[in-house]
Amino acid sequence: MCAEIRLRGIVIIVGNYGSGKTEVAINLAVHQHGQGCRVRLADLDLVNPYFRTREARHVLAGRGIDIILPPQGFLQADLPILDPQVAGLIRQPGDLAILDAGGDAVGATVLAALGNAFQAALPSPQMLQVVNPFRPNTDTVERCLAMRRAIESAAQLKVTGWIGNAHMMDETTPVHIQQGYALMQTLAEVSGLPLVCMTADESLANRTKALRMSCPVLTIRRQLMPPWRKPAALSSIKKE
């Protein structure tokens, strides 16, 4: 078994559009909660209209994960609403506060507005960039680094680590994860930043073990499904 994922303090999830930030944020929250850590999750996606953390709010709240959302009347809007609770969360993150930002540099811009709160935060916030190498804009090391620079510039914060989320939805095979892992390892080496974890859908978890990846692997139980599919069950998760 490889090393465990252990996150504390403020963890900001960034990445390009469709890299899987929200699915990673939700599953990280559930995973860390399963390790006995008190988790709060804030939906900061001000740019994406569908498939946002707020869609999983009931299942997360049911598991005891605090979730910070825009006011009820604006949940289905595409308005740039930043709830004042978010600044409070940054000042008092508790065990772990996960901030799920929107996609690309434009989605990370909201983080700059919270700059004062971040500066006062101790320990300093970690900002993890999610990469799916099968998305058009992050299919090479160079493009991932360009995305990193754009996000850092918009967010006024530095990326501190990588999360490799290599998948092709239902068509994902271990080969995709292996190819993604290779790119992520190069990215970690070139950037000097750690590869915090790779991800694998629960249906591939066993076959992924054979890849012998040296970083932790976060099991993904998909929550943001199209309406003809059901979200994966979270109830059966034991402490991992």
Added chain:
Amino acid sequence: MPKVLMKGNEAIAEAAIRAGCLNYFAYPITPQSEVAEYLSWRMPEVNGVFLQGESEVAVSYMIFGAAGAGVRVFTTSSSPGISLMSEAISYLCGAQLPAVFVNIMRGGPGLGGILPSQADYLQATKGIGHGDCRLLVMAPASVQEAAEMVMTAFPLAEKYRNPVMILGDGLIGQMMEPVEFPDQLKSEASNKDGWATNGMDHRGSTTRNLVKSLFLDAEQLNDNNLILRAKYERMKKEDVRWECWNTEETYDALIVSYGTMSRVCKTAISMLKEEGIEVGLVRPQTLFPFPEQAVRQAAQKEGCRVVLSVEMSMGQMVEDVERCVQGALPVKWYGKCGGDVPTPEEIIDLVKTTLSSL
């Protein structure tokens, strides 16, 4: 090009480029703004043009101008934006200009909401603009199909010298699926010298081409409408598309559904099959022309007792379904249009309740 994971909106944008369309004018609106976002960096890479107009009205006449000049051109919008373009769409039809319009529908009427909807069915198929104008309307049910339909739409628009619309609900634009594009571009545009305002020198001609929808003479206007009517009739013969699903054996009920809604229905039909209840599905891939014969024949199948039109609207396609079934069987409508897509469980309940009430 290997398979990539794309949002429907991104795939639509890339597909247009693959189809050789290098002219895109648009005005952003949720839930289709990613098309403009994608093309804002992608068009310059291929020496194409993306110009954001000051409104949808401006955009729609940029389309008229570019189409009249004989180049491939397209735009994307969502419901309220399409309403603003409807005047120019009628002008394009009247002037017989090819162009592609993508409508990634959101809930209405009015500003409505930003969630998925199929409530522009009647607008797209029967009331897109004033006068006797029609669009060829294609309805994708997956990201791959959206890309393929966009690539097909350009040659079809040129074949008929008429605008073509891709009608997708918000989820088609927003969801991500693996998608594959052909390596080779299919950019051979048809010869437009006979009508386009593409320059007399270019054509080696001494006659001006005139692009217009104004015909003040009664006979000439009637003649223009007869030409358009003949094209719409030809569409019905040559370019109607549909998918039949679970219709090989007998079934108790037939569902007619398209786009995202049809995928929910397929899940429901598979679940019903496990309970021993058979339901067939006809999924129109073109909404105009509507697959009249396919729906009629599927409804006439022995054992079929009812036809259900399942759509994310308050009952629009059901009018076409009723027209096809011609009273031979009861036709029922089921739908929602606030943005919550009906679930497979709702469709299962619908089928069971309907069958037991007959």
